[in-house]
Amino acid sequence: MQDxxxxxxxxMVTLALATSALVVVPHIQLRDGQPPAALKPYTAAxxxxxxxxxxNGCIYCHSQQPRDKAFAPDDQRGWGRASVAADxxxxxxxxxxxxxxxxxxxxxxxxxxxxxxxxxHLYQPRAYVPGxxxxxxxxxxxxxxxxDPGDRVVNLPPGYTPAGKVVVxxxxxMDLVSYLQGLDHTYPVLQGERNGR
Amino acid sequence: xxxxxxxxxxxxxxxxxxxxxxxxxRKRLFDPTSAAANxxxxxxxxxxxxxxxASATQxxxxxxxVAGEQKPVLDAAQQQAMQRELAERVEADRSSAFTxxxxxxxxxxxxxxATAAGLVSSIKLHEPDWLVQQAWLTFGRLRTIHLxxxxxxxxxxxxxxxxxxxxxxxxxTHLVGARFAILGxxxxxxxxxxxxxxxAVGISDGMEWLEIPWQVDILLVAGGALVGLPxxxxxxxxxxxxxxxxxxxxxxxxxxFPILFLIGNLPAVHFGVQQAAMNWWFGHxxxxxxxxxxxxxxxxxxxxxxxxxxxxxxNLSLLGFWTLAFFYGQVGGHHLIGGPVPGWLITLSIVQSVxxxxxxxxxxxxxxxxxxxxxxxxxxxPTLRFIVLxxxxxxxxSIQGSLEALRSVNVVAHFTHFTVxxxxxxxxxxxxxxxxxxxxxxxxxxxxxEWPYPSLIAAHFWLVVLGFSIxxxxxTIGGWLQGLYMLDAAKPFMESVRxxxxxxxxxxxxxxxxxxxxxxxxxxxxxxxxxxxxxxxxAALLHTRATPSAIPAxx
Numbered sequence: 107m108q109d110x111x112x113x114x115x116x117x118m119v120t121l122a123l124a125t126s127a128l129v130v131v132p133h134i135q136l137r138d139g140q141p142p143a144a145l146k147p148y149t150a151a152x153x154x155x156x157x158x159x160x161x162n163g164c165i166y167c168h169s170q171q172p173r174d175k176a177f178a179p180d181d182q183r184g185w186g187r188a189s190v191a192a193d194x195x196x197x198x199x200x201x202x203x204x205x206x207x208x209x210x211x212x213x214x215x216x217x218x219x220x221x222x223x224x225x226x227h228l229y230q231p232r233a234y235v236p237g238x239x240x241x242x243x244x245x246x247x248x249x250x251x252x253x254d255p256g257d258r259v260v261n262l263p264p265g266y267t268p269a270g271k272v273v274v275x276x277x278x279x280m281d282l283v284s285y286l287q288g289l290d291h292t293y294p295v296l297q298g299e300r301n302g303r
Numbered sequence: 304x305x306x307x308x309x310x311x312x313x314x315x316x317x318x319x320x321x322x323x324x325x326x327x328x329r330k331r332l333f334d335p336t337s338a339a340a341n342x343x344x345x346x347x348x349x350x351x352x353x354x355x356x357a358s359a360t361q362x363x364x365x366x367x368x369v370a371g372e373q374k375p376v377l378d379a380a381q382q383q384a385m386q387r388e389l390a391e392r393v394e395a396d397r398s399s400a401f402t403x404x405x406x407x408x409x410x411x412x413x414x415x416x417a418t419a420a421g422l423v424s425s426i427k428l429h430e431p432d433w434l435v436q437q438a439w440l441t442f443g444r445l446r447t448i449h450l451x452x453x454x455x456x457x458x459x460x461x462x463x464x465x466x467x468x469x470x471x472x473x474x475x476t477h478l479v480g481a482r483f484a485i486l487g488x489x490x491x492x493x494x495x496x497x498x499x500x501x502x503a504v505g506i507s508d509g510m511e512w513l514e515i516p517w518q519v520d521i522l523l524v525a526g527g528a529l530v531g532l533p534x535x536x537x538x539x540x541x542x543x544x545x546x547x548x549x550x551x552x553x554x555x556x557x558x559x560f561p562i563l564f565l566i567g568n569l570p571a572v573h574f575g576v577q578q579a580a581m582n583w584w585f586g587h588x589x590x591x592x593x594x595x596x597x598x599x600x601x602x603x604x605x606x607x608x609x610x611x612x613x614x615x616x617x618n619l620s621l622l623g624f625w626t627l628a629f630f631y632g633q634v635g636g637h638h639l640i641g642g643p644v645p646g647w648l649i650t651l652s653i654v655q656s657v658x659x660x661x662x663x664x665x666x667x668x669x670x671x672x673x674x675x676x677x678x679x680x681x682x683x684x685p686t687l688r689f690i691v692l693x694x695x696x697x698x699x700x701s702i703q704g705s706l707e708a709l710r711s712v713n714v715v716a717h718f719t720h721f722t723v724x725x726x727x728x729x730x731x732x733x734x735x736x737x738x739x740x741x742x743x744x745x746x747x748x749x750x751x752x753e754w755p756y757p758s759l760i761a762a763h764f765w766l767v768v769l770g771f772s773i774x775x776x777x778x779t780i781g782g783w784l785q786g787l788y789m790l791d792a793a794k795p796f797m798e799s800v801r802x803x804x805x806x807x808x809x810x811x812x813x814x815x816x817x818x819x820x821x822x823x824x825x826x827x828x829x830x831x832x833x834x835x836x837x838x839x840x841x842a843a844l845l846h847t848r849a850t851p852s853a854i855p856a857x858x
Contacts, residue, residue, distance in 0.1 A: 125584070
């Protein structure tokens with residue numbers, strides 16, 4: 107080949123094809139989607155919590171996309187019905203994830219509604235799930251001699267609180283728990299919302 | 304939008320385009336003398352390999368004729384013409400030396416950063432309470448630092464350094480506009496340092512491969528564009544008619560990457576599930592349309608160069624290039640199989656993933672046919688070992704990738720460490736291996752200095768081969784078991800975690816051995832930069848001395 111313009115022209119055409127197929131057409135197809143009536147927008151605290159989720163890289167071990175029961179037994183694990191595009195209406199950026207080193211979290215709010223559980227589990231996962239390989243997040247908590255007024259003290263199983271101290275949740279972990287509690291997509295979706303599937 | 308229509312039209316379009324290109328180019332490329340394949344050799348040079356990393360004994364071994372190899376006998380005039388061309392090549396090398404050195408030095412630093420972050424992340428997966436007091440050391444951030452230091456540090460710095468060095472050689476000219484490349488490298492590295500800092504303190508765009516905040520990405524885009532300028536200028540001042548196959552790969556990749564990066568990082572355009580589709584369009588195309596072609600360009604240059612024999616079938620390399628260009632761009636959707644994205648998109652990606660067999664097989668056959676009869680050279684050439692092994696890993700990882708895109712395999716492998724092992728087979732087994740080999744070839748020319756301790760090259764090779772074998776085999780088995788356990792609803796989820804533990808530990812061991820190899824590599828690089836060891840005497844050593852008449856000067 108002797109012509110660099112032919113080379114670059116061809117290269118750009120192939121990339122344009124790929125971009126149309128994987129970026130532009132999905133954009134056109136999905137941009138007019140409406141949120142399901144039962145899906146609530148995130149609260150301010152939940153949005154802040156979502157940022158904590160992103161900042162600490164939860165996505166690298168937890169997906170948010172249960173698969174169809176015809177394909178994989180995700181629903182039998184209690185992860186919920188197969189998600190549809192409309193479920194992600196308020197998600198910017200998307201947090202679908204690609205790993206299940208830990209379980210899917212798309213409906214963790216329905217599965218574990220308790221703030222105490224979440225706070226304690228984030229402080230020390232192995233206090234609740236023996237054998238868990240999730241990191242503990244002590245930097246999201248303060249260890250104090252005594253709780254100040256307004257502090258959210260974390261109730262841990264016996265033996266996990268440092269002797270003579272209290273474990274107090276920092277604001278960012280409160281936001282994170284609020285986000286996790288809000289992850290509840292158990293409402294039914296109509297067939298029409300399963301667009302393209 | 305009608306599913307079948309989109310699917311069919313895209314597929315037919317791809318196939319048609321492919322044939323149009325092959326048809327439009329085939330006349331020249333069925334040239335029986337395959338002039339284009341010979342463009343990297345001077346007249347009379349075929350039969351004389353070039354291997355700057357070899358020690359004196361290895362050079363003697365390389366010069367041994369293999370069966371069927373023809374070493375042309377040159378008359379005085381041809382001899383002179385060849386010497387003149389070689390002198391020009393030395394000039395070409397000199398024009399790119401400093402720029403290449405800057406890029407490769409940065410690459411080595413990022414390799415060490417990425418290795419450290421990767422190794423610590425790996426250990427954290429089985430020691431979850433290790434180093435948890437600091438936010439920046441948490442798994443989620445350190446793993447991301449590892450990925451970004453590889454993806455935007457080691458990989459592009461190495462690939463661009465090699466490209467900058469190859470361009471003047473391939474175009475038989477000088478590197479034009481080197482200062483833009485250096486400025487670009489500075490901006491790029493500044494951007495990457497800022498980006499990794501952002502990730503460490505928890506500022507992230509939140510998408511895999513696109514974590515660096517888009518504001519910081521502006522630095523990378525500007526830096527990348529500046530690095531692209533010398534490519535354009537040097538192309539314009541070329542003195543060859545034929546653009547060698549390496550130029551297609553590098554030229555296309557250097558134009559593809561900025562477009563990918565720009566679209567991927569556009570703020571406030573992408574949303575929800577569409578963003579996920581874009582995310583994996585980007586994530587996979589960075590691999591397929593940037594790292595892969597850059598490494599293939601290196602293989603297509605260094606392999607024939609070292610063994611002193613043009614690539615077997617130029618036509619196959621053409622087929623390989625255009626099928627890669629057509630099919631690879633559309634495979635990204637296979638990361639979302641079973642996900643909430645439109646079904647046609649996934650089907651399209653699966654089809655194109657399987658079609659990737661075409662470019663891969665054409666490359667593999669070509670490599671094998673070129674090497675056939677010349678495998679003994681692997682004993683003597685430290686560079687060739689890395690490059691040939693890397694080429695084989697390309698075949699393996701791509702075939703594995705095509706299989707993984709099939710729904711029946713994907714349902715097990717998706718969401719598991721199997722995919723992590725696969726990703727490393729491509730980016731490490733293939734890309735990094737080829738880059739290691741290329742660095743060993745290039746640096747003696749860049750520094751006009753020999754590698755001071757040839758045994759360290761062998762140590763590097765065997766350490767990373769051993770370490771990576773442990774890494775890959777263990778993690779592949781562990782990931783597959785993890786997937787099977789997860790699909791078995793009768794088993795609690797925790798079983799799928801427990802089953803991976805021994806394999807995660809073996810991955811840390813393999814990773815540690817790889818890390819040791821990288822330290823050896825970096826140490827050797829520094830020793831060379833500080834000019835330890837024997838002094839190299841310029842132009843005359845450009846060639847192994849196959850005929851006594853070709854030893855005019857020096858040892």
